[in-house]
Structures are given as structure tokens and as C-alpha cells.
Amino acid sequence: MNILLSNDDGIMSPGIITLKKYLEEKHKVYVSAPDIERSATGHGITVRNPLWAKKVKFGDTFFGHAVNGTPADCVKIGLEAIYKDIKFDIVISGINRGANLGTDILYSGTVSAALEGAVNGYPSIAVSCVDFSEPNFEDAAKVVLDILEKMEIKFWPEFTTLNVNVPKIPYDEIKGIKVTRQSKRRYEDYFEERKDPFGNSYYWMLGNIIEDDKDPNSDYHVIQEGYVSVTPLSVFLTKYDFINDLKSILEV
Template structure:
């Protein structure tokens, strides 16, 4: 044990909610107890809500050295980073000035988080020691394979692979049509330089990402358009 951990997390499944926040409904919070001991806060809101509420209210006055989001069920690589509530929680932590790391295990069913937890401990200690640049967070993905089969750790770029989705049309008991999102990962990246490919090949991936979405190469060209009303 090297740190005091306080859990502040959504009380329901929040996959693929991205960086949404609650603005039109109340956010309720419940204290969780295990054997009558305080365990953490369950938030009726999104991952980003949980982080904002933790820093602004629930943990106000406490020095927060590090924010960890996850370990998520399911990988968050490539384009899927945009949809990820897990990554968005870490992004919110970064926006609020806290070194932050997002962790995801590449399986929706695997219950053994021991490898993920071990590496989370390793990289957390490193970030506490070295820090992170302002505006940068780390996105970590762990393949769902036995520890002995993991090839190592690679620092990777965000890939271009994406979720090739489609909406399955179905009929409910009231004879009304509804749609269910389904699909599969379309792997476009052929080099372990990219997160999705490296993870598929058996590596733990660590990707430094930022929330600044500005296309700096396009700035000068746009200025040359001489746009006027």
C-alpha cells in the first residue's frame, strides 16, 4: 500500500457516455459501506460528473495527487477513446489540474483484474514520481490474456481503428420497432506503433493523449481564407 484511495464513481453502467455531464437533473450521492466501513461515493451521474463533484465538493480541501479511472471492462483504443466514459473521467481530472490515468481491460467478461491492477500500481508510482505535462493524461489498455503471455509494455500512438457499427432493427412486445447498436472492431492499423494493434498483439499499451483538439496545421491555411461576414 502506498496511497490512500477514495472511490467516487457512477452507481450504474456508463459505457460510451463520453464526456457528458448532468445539467438538467439533480445529482444524488450515496455513501457506500462495506462491513460498516466507508468505501466510497456512488454518484447518480456520468464519469465526468463523478470527477467534477469529487474535486469541487466531496473531497474539497483534500490534496489529490493522482486520479485513476477504471479499470474498465472493454478496451478504449483508437477512435473509441472519443466515446469512452473511462477516458473522459481521466480527461476531466486533467482539465482540473490532476495527473490522471485511464485503465481498460480488453474484455467485457473477464473477471480477473490482477494483471491490470499490478500494472496500475507500477505506472501510478511512476507518475507520482515523475508527474505529467499540463494537459496530458495517460490511456492504458491491457490485453485480456494470462500474465505469462503478455509480451511487455509499449508506448503507442492513438490508432485509426474504429468500431464498425450498425443498428439491428427489432420489434418489442408492443409491436414497435426499436434499434440495438452492434458491430465489431475494424482494425486499420498494421503496426504496433498504434495502440489497438499493439494490444491485439499482446502488449500493454500506454498512450499519452490531450484534450486540445485544435488542428494546428490547418490554422494558417484557414487564416489565408480571409473569412469575412
């Protein structure tokens, strides 16, 4: 397959380097990724400034294009400009350092890069290691290969991304893959006020994770049980189970 590979940790991050190495065992991989880390940028795109795409080499070997934009920018420009003559089969984003569970997906540049692929009509995957301090990138890369072996692209639903999270255990100890739903995992944020040398206030956002979702099929539950979590996501956010109630209130 022809794969467009991106991320949000930056083109020099070990996650994308590892994933490209593993994917290239069986596939043709093209990289369009941020020039620097652009985590938690969500699905923003650049519309008022130009984008540069610079070729990146490791030694004498061409690796890909570094783009001075968001993860969504990287996928958009990769599909529509840099590699416009390539017929891609799938877009993959990652491997991210840290989990993308629950409400993380609203802020995640990793997930947004994959969703941008889905917006453009391509099957896509976002993959993350839940361990931020010592991410197991090689294990996560093996999981991606497993998923690609099992999935048939032609049966992939339109406008759909798979959000993959890999637990903090060795590949051989992973119990399997569980198809999950996005959990209600979220954050209780607070801001710590500090002073700069001139006495001006600035604020540092901190927070605590809230994990009170009782559904055993939610993403973080299966991670805790030693499974890979795979959650199908759509680019469309309509809350269908509220439509009829809302009609009865507003369409009268």
C-alpha cells in the same frame, strides 16, 4: 499519494474494487463513482438535475461515494465538493471491463472520467482490460502500480491523461509497456430493426470493428503483440497540422 478513483462500470463493479485494494497498499484512495453502470456516456455532465452522493459500505467498511451522475460528474463533484478539503495528487479511472482503443475514447466514460481530472489540472490515468468476457483486473491493477512507480507526478504535462489498455494475458507474460498513439480503430455500425408487442419499431445498434491502421506503434497493434498500450491524451482537440492550410483558404 492521495488518489481520487472513479470509473464508468459503477461503484459495485469488480474492476474498481480490485484497483482500490491494490492502490491502498501504498496510497490513500478516495472513491467517487457512478451508482450504476454508465458506460459509453462520453464526457457528458449533469447541469439540469441535482446530484446525490451516497456513502457506500462493504459490511462495516466505508468504500466511497456513489453518485447518480456520469463518470465526469463523479470526478467533478469528487474534486470540488465531496472531497474538496483533500489535496489530490492524481485521478485514476477504472479498471474498465473491455478495451478503450481508437475511437472508443470518444465515447468512453472511463476515459472521460480521467480527462475530467485533467481538465481540473490533475495528472490522470484511465485503465482498461481489453478482454470484456473475462477481464484480468488484478493484472491491470499491478500494471497501474508499475506506472505509478515509474512516473513522477511533478513532470506530468498539464491537461494530460494516460490511456492504459492491458492485454488478455497473465501479468507475468506481458512483454512490457509500449507508448502508443491513438489508432484509427473504429466501428462500422448498423441498426437491427425489431418490433415491440404493439407493432412499434425499435432499433438495436450493432457493429463490426475496423482495424486497418498500419502503424505498428498504434494502440491495438501493441496489444496484439502482448504489450500494455499507454497513449497520452490531451483535453484539447486542435488539429495543428491543418491550421496553416486552413488559414491559406479562409484568411484571404
